[in-house]
Amino acid sequence: MKQLAQNIKRNSLTLEELPVPVCKAGGVLVKTVYSAVSVGTEIMKLKNADLSYFQMAKKKPEQVKDVLNTLTQLGPVATYRKVMNKLDSMSPLGYSLTGEVIEVGKGVDNLKVGDMVACGGAGYANHAEVNFIPKNLCTKVPDGVDLKDASFATIASVAMQGFRQTESQIGENVAVIGLGLLGQILVQIINANGCRAFGFDISQSKCDLAISNGAYFAQAATKNNFEEEIGSLTNGFGCDSIIITTGTQSNDPIILAGKIARHKAKIVDIGITKMDLPWDLYYHKELDFRFSCSYGPGRYDPIYEEKGIDYPVGHVRWTEQRNMMSILQLLKDGKIDFSKLITHQFSFNDSEKAFLDIKAGKEDYLGVVLKYDTDIDTTTKRVNIPNDKAIRSDKATIGVIGAGNYASTMLMPFLKEEANLIGIATATGINAKDKAQKFGFRYATTDYHEMLADKDINTVVIATRHNQHARMVVDALDKSKHVYVEKPLAISIPELKAIYKSYTAQQQLLMVGYNRRYSDSIKYLKKQLKQNIRYSIYYQVNAGFIPMDKWYQSPEQGGRVIGEVCHFIDTLQYLLDADPVEVFASATAVEGMPEQDNTFINIKFSNGSTCVIAYLADGDKKYAKEKMLITGYRTNIEFDNFKTVTVYKDGGVSKKQFLMIDKGQKEEMSVLAKSIKSGVAPISFQSLLVNSYTAILAVESIQTKRNYSTSLDTLINE
Structure with a gap:
């Protein structure tokens, strides 16, 4: 199958031959018939690839902060690899399409092979011949609805959700600033809901199109003072709601919205607009400024989108899927019509050239669709x-x-x-x-x-x-x-x-993949320890906050103690040449974080050593991630985040410094290759088992407040 792909670093757009995705549980495999091009969003991605790295950084300061935090934790070499990997990778385009269901995954009972569906979701409803779509991101296309029109259902849902945020009632006056594709769809949605639509755009031709789509008033925004005109058409009140769809660095849309708004009006932003709210204007009118989140409730929620768990309709009437349904129903009922909005159709096989032409602005592109061949390879994996x-x-x-x-x-x-x-x-x-x-x-x-x-x-x-x-x-x-x-x-x-x-x-x-034992700093640390000595070790891990909506925090992934603390258990196994024999763990409850994200894990080892792993996710990002304090044999040793090892012994102090943060991955891959050749594993199977067993029992201990033996006899024989 073919898919359109972008590479930011290489500033390229290519049609790639790819393996067909696997149909997973909770979704369907869809053969695309039409995909809609979001001219504003997708072309902006192409134009962003023209920017220098400095310009990209300037546009996304939050991502720069993340890079700087990564630099502190991983060092310059690993951080550079991480950033370049993200930039020098193929990424998909597209998020709105129609197609035919060709395979149904487990847990999907409302769709069958042969159904025609409208699909949405960035990373799912791609410009590709075949896509895997989770069940909450697709819905049947009603009989009688043109598949070409239906391919815009997701894009139109962005407009629908913006309108819903206005909470408009029949007879109200709703203005739209920005009459591109979303603006033109909004004009129709406003009319379909018994309201009057007012439109503004810098293009007179788009204003004229808005009038033909039912706008009560539409005028080129050659100024930002339309109070007199709007006042004369609204009994002197002004507009009840204003929806901003523009993508601009100018503050003019914000000023215009404030001036044409009535007292206590709602202003909803669904574009990418500079926002410098004029205090006097917005304060004296007590304006209610709102954002609208994409296609609607459920967007960016992995439980809804990936796991397919719907929100009860009695609590959330309009989810992103139900917004798509409402668009399709309006199309079926003839309350909205996209035929005037679709200005261009291209063969999917010509999509590379089509996108470059759109980017160059060779014509006035509004609604653009890609049409796919009926003969598509749907089997090659x-x-x-x-x-x-x-x-x-x-x-x-x-x-x-x-x-x-x-x-x-x-x-x-x-x-x-x-x-x-x-x-x-x-x-x-x-x-x-x-x-x-x-x-x-x-x-x-x-x-x-x-x-x-x-x-x-x-x-x-x-x-x-x-x-x-x-x-x-x-x-x-x-x-x-x-x-x-x-x-x-x-x-x-x-x-x-x-x-x-x-x-x-x-x-x-x-x-x-316990890479730390292959790090030069950890190997040096091991050399400072004596064989058969009982050490006391405090191992502090500044794990870092991970939001609850990330996959890592999903309960089905086992949690962070099982998922990451095993790393540090292995490091202790390596340093002590011993395995855990007993474990006890307790957690500090922190609001907004899973219970085990801040945990003290006490482990006794087979050589008599006692260790505490303080796995703490509530610290500052700039603080070192890993530190160890080791006491034993009348010696104190400090390990500081793979950078220094300081030894206090016999009244003297020695310090070993390392040039870079090296956590051992390179050496680990070399060991893997050598182990395969020799047939000898670097870590015994017993040690691997007891490591995981200890981490699993640590989570059990948090819940039961009990100590647990980590004897493998219990695991193997029970």
């Missing part, structure tokens, strides 16, 4: 990548599952130097092919079973979301593949048991 490099018999042959930011910046850049990269699988074809080309894989796929069946691959690297790890580890072991899996190994005791069973049966090499 693998795309081969040209590669002249010979496969070396002395190196491991690797297949990678998952290519998020961590894997792309901290694993694959080093892995490609150590092994033959054969296949890569990700949930989206665009990411799979992007990383396949970037790192030299021989094929990209959306189905990881392709690689499990590939005899040329002897090792699978798993870097997906946490709740997928154990299942994929078992699948790979059962296919006699060596496995490297990012932490955690598993998120539940039944998963650990399943892994134990498969590992015992196959005896393949299994390695977990």
Whole structure:
């Protein structure tokens, strides 16, 4: 299948041949018939790629802050790789389309193969021949509605949600500032709701179009003082509501809105507009300024969009899906009509040129649709990548599952130097092919079973979301593949048991991504410790706040103790040459954060050492992420975030400094390659099991307030 893709760093737009996405539970696979181009939003993305890095940074200061915080935590080299990976990647365009359902995932009972649906969602309803769409982001197209018109349902839902924010009643006067596509749709929606539409735009032709679409008044905004005209048409009151759709750095729309508004009017912004609210104007009229969030309630909520959990209609009448339904119903009833708004239609195969022409402004583009061929490949899950490099018999042959930011910046850049990269699988074809080309894989796929069946691959690297790890580890072991899996190994005791069973049966090499033990600073720290000495260690982790709506915080991912604290348990196992034998954990409740995000975990080790991991997510971003205080053998040692190791001994002080923050990923990939060749795992399977078991029991301890033995006999035999 083909998909339109943008690369910001290379400032390119290409039509890519990609593997067809897999139909997952909770959604449907849709073959596109038409996709609508959001001329304002999508062309702005193309134009942003023309900017210098400095100009991009100036436009997004919050992202600059995030980069600076990452610099503090990871150092300059890793931060640079992370930023460049994001810029030098293919990204999708589009978010509104119509198509035919060709496959239905588990948990979807309101759609069937052959249904025609309108779909929405950035990253889902892409300009692509086939897309996976979660069930709450698509809805049936009623009989009699033109599929071309229906392809604008999501874009029109942005206008609908903006109108709903005005809380308008029949007979009210509603103004629209900005008569582009959204503005023209708004004019029709306003009329359909029994209100009078007033329009303003810098283009007289768009004002004329608004009149033909039913606007009561529309005039070119050659000035920002229309009080007299609006007053004469509204019994001297002014407009009850004003909706701003413009994308401009001028403050004129804000001033115009304030002047034509009646006392206590509502002003709703659905554009990207400079906002410098004139105090006198807005204060004396007590104006109510509001934002409208995209297509409606549910937008940006992963529980609604990804998991398909709807809001009860009695509590949230108009979700983004129900807004789409209302647009389609208005089209069916003839209350709105997009035929005058669709100014251009292009073949999807000509979309590269079409987008560049739109960007250049060669014509007056308003409503633009891409039409797709009926003959589309809907089955191919693998795309081969040209590669002249010979496969070396002395190196491991690797297949990678998952290519998020961590894997792309901290694993694959080093892995490609150590092994033959054969296949890569990700949930989206665009990411799979992007990383396949970037790192030299021989094929990209959306189905990881392709690689499990590939005899040329002897090792699978798993870097997906946490709740997928154990299942994929078992699948790979059962296919006699060596496995490297990012932490955690598993998120539940039944998963650990399943892994134990498969590992015992196959005896393949299994390695977990505990990279810290390969860091130069951690290896140096280990040299300062004596064998068979009981140490007391305080390990403080400034974990950083993660919002509740991020996937990492989803309960189904196991939580941050299981997902990350296993890292620090392994570091202690490495330093002490010992395994946990007992664990107790307690948490500090912090409002707005999961219980385990601020946790003290007390662990006793098999050599008699006692350690406390203070995993705290409520600290300042600029504070060092990891520190250790180690006491024992009449010695004190301070470890400061991979930068310095200070040893206090015999009345003297010695300090070892390291040039950069190195958390060991490069060396870890080298160890992986060597381990595959030798067949000897760097960490024993028993230590890997007890590590995960300890983290899982730590979460249990938070809830029960009990100590737990971490003996594997209990895990294996119960």
